[in-house]
Amino acid sequence: MSRILLHPTREQIELPGVMDCLSDPIRLAIVYNLAKREKEVGELRCGDFYGLSGKSNLAYHFAKLREAGLMETRAVGTARLMKLRREDLESRFPGLLDAVLASAERDAERLQLPVLEFTEA
Amino acid sequence: MSRILLHPTREQIELPGVMDCLSDPIRLAIVYNLAKREKEVGELRCGDFYGLSGKSNLAYHFAKLREAGLMETRAVGTARLMKLRREDLESRFPGLLDAVLASAERDAERLQLPVLEFTEA
DNA sequence: TCAATAGTTCAACAGACCTTGAACTAAGGA
């Protein structure tokens, strides 16, 4: 487990990278669920997403989301706690995340977006 | 030149396909320029975009944009006239296109988005 | 009719992407 988790600064977040992240069904499902539960439980753990894919595949997608600046990860014990970088995204691309999330919510069934069950934080 | 140009209906336009289109620099530049000039000249032609890439590569990207539902193409003589499907996109994904275009405009320099010169329509 | 113009289609290639399983590391609990 690497000690250092690379995050871009707010200014380094790029539009194409964000769009690319949100065009993948698994990553969209991750962001969708992060957004859906962010008020209730705050941060989520990798294990909360095992319903979406296998561990190593999720690690791959988490790294993409983190490196593109969509989410922030901090290590607590053996766990990784993740949350959306809402304010940074809103600052760089006003209205974008909300528009995507609203459309995803409307199309949730068609997109087969799973709503996951989360453990206590 | 095939006679039939396939367009999805409004309802068939899918969020991941749209996001994927907008995550490619060339396609973003096409949409950006279509939006920038849509009020002035209405429709644009393939040749207007030769500054972005070669003919055959553009044809590839135009097909992607058309098949994902971002733009509409009609044949007039040997030309293809293209325009953004603004209303359809707004109906399916409210606020999304405007948010993307506003962010693209703000980041135009960083994204190296070229502003093309257009011929008369 | 012939040549020029506008754009498409095809084959080929390199590179990127997603997925998988196995091996690994690090922290916590018994």
Added chain:
DNA sequence: TCCTTAGTTCAAGGTCTGTTGAACTATTGA
């Protein structure tokens, strides 16, 4: 200390993408 849990990393694979040039088709104008 040893086992378990949580997550990462690596190598390998198949597939999808973007790009190119050459060949093609269709339309217009002379």
